[in-house]
Amino acid sequence: MNAGMMNWKEHGRKIPKENLDRFIPNRSAMDFDFAHHALTEALIEARDGKKEEPLELSPSKEAYRKRLAETLGLNRTRILAFRNKPQPPPHSHYYSHHQQQQPLKPRRRRIPQSCSKVLDAPNMLDDFYLNLLDWGSRNVLAIALGHTLYLWDASTGSVSEFVTIEEDQGPITSISWAPDGSHVALGLDNSQVQLWDSSSNRKIRTLNGVHHSRVGSLAWNNHILTTGGMDGMIVNNDVRIRSHVVDTYRGHTGEICGLKWSGSGMQLASGGNDNVVHVWDRSSASPTHRLEEHTSAVKALAWCPFQSNLLATGGGGIDGAIKFWNTHTGACLNSLDTGSQVCALLWSKNDRELLSSHGFSHNHLALWKYPSLVKMAELTGHTSRVLYMTQSPDGCTVASAAGDESLRFWDVFGMPETAKKPDQKAAAHEPFSRVPRIR
Known part of the structure; x- marks a missing residue:
């Protein structure tokens, strides 16, 4: 050897x-x-x-x-091995620890750059401090044009003239659908707030003595209708009872131009012409946080649907900033300079995206990815500042109205995996199910 x-x-x-x-x-x-x-x-x-x-x-x-x-590897017959391990088996439909799972490529969604529909909106008030557009849970959009409220049924495409306010009461300065999608609240220039039943086309009641001047902001929280006026006051009204005023919030020194309840209904955000944002707890008459970093009036408010304590706010005029707040601590998490007046904000219900509408000088809509704040798209078509935005119940379509007297529809948020229609039976149980009628 x-x-x-x-x-x-x-x-x-x-x-x-x-x-x-x-x-x-x-x-x-x-x-x-x-x-x-x-x-x-x-x-x-x-x-x-x-x-x-x-x-x-x-x-x-x-x-x-x-x-x-x-x-x-269970079909082996030998116990001893004299050579190195063989190569991993070829691709199989069964799981093997030899195979490394390939990361999935992110889904890229096509964002339409043009609107899907345009409707005329004559006599639309070009006023930054008002709120004249809202889309109800029964897929009916309401828009106030001067003294008249119009309804557009998205299911049928039909338009109807719902009510015209008397000359000495109007114009209509704010509108908001109740959670049931059947009752709608109107704020008027003469300080009144009216409640209407859209199914019977009749006025349910009028809330008098709530404010001393026009009511430019409305927000529902179940059976509580919160109103904000030019007098700087915020009032909670329980529409089930005769003596409807249950809470009054004082803290703003200018007109209330934005009101939004959080998804839990436990916190209220208010924006005013005094450049201040207040965050209120439902059970407290004093603001939990006073946010003073904006330099112009704050009308655009949007609570995040996937993070309950995240609030986005937008400044008008020369401010042009979108700010993100932790409402538990009052800390400003991030700020984005858009270079244009911010009129409205909407979060996507399906993705981590935020849509903003702008006035001078861009007059467009912009879609932002969160939290990177990368601009995903610019939606152009309006020729004047885009003052009002609202979202369809399924979260897919956004309607915008501008001072150019046009109403445009944008399929900016795509289609959800399962688009659910509003449950008519479930919606009928709130907010008026516990009482026979509104008094």
Whole structure:
């Protein structure tokens, strides 16, 4: 043997390991768990003197068994290994620890750059401090044009003139659908607030003595209708009872131009012409946080649907900033300079995206990715400042109204995985289910 090895070395040739006369197992290539199982199973069968008869399987099940055994490495017969482990098996439909799962590529959604529909909106008031557009849970959009409220049924595409306010009461300065999608509240220039039933086309009641001047902001929280006026006051009205005023919030020194309840109904955000945002707890008459970083009036308010304590606010005029707040601590998390007056904000219900509408000087809509704040799209078409925005119940479509007297519809948020229609029966139970009628 030694002479043979010398002859190989003398000729400068490499000795092949396979031709050696000794077989030394390769420990790194052995599966000791499998070896232990194979040996103990054989000993048990030898001790008991019996072996289980294999079950007769159908051809399809037998093929499945063989494929599974091959993938999991269970069809081995040898215990000792003399070579390195073989290459991983080819791609299989069954899971194998040898295979590394490939990361999924992010889905890229196409964002339409043009509106899907345009409707005329004559006599639309070009007033930054008002709120004249709202889309109800029964898929009916309400828009106030001067003294008249119009309804557009998105299911049928029909438009109807709902009510015209008397000359000495109007114009209409704010509108808001109740959660049931059947009752709508109107704020008027003469300080009145009226409640109407859209199904019967009749006025339910009038709330008098709430404010001393026009009512430019409305927000529902179940059976509570919150109103904000030019007098700087915010009032909670329980529409189920005759003495409807239940809370009054004082803190703003200018007109209230934005009101939004959080998704939980426990916090209220208010924006005013005094450049201040207040965050109120429902049970407290004093603001929890006073946010003073904006330099112009704050009308645009939007609570995040996927993070309950995240509030987005937009400054008008020369401010042009969108700010993001933690309403538990009052801290400003981020700020985005848009370079244009911010009139309205809407979060997507399906993705982590925020839509903003702008006035001077851009007069467009902008879609932002959160939290990177990368601009995803600019939606153009309006020729005047885009003062009002509202979102369809399914979260797909956004309607915008501008001083150019046009109402445009944008399919900016795409289609959700499962677009659910509003539950008419469930909606009918709030906010008026506990009482026979509004007094």
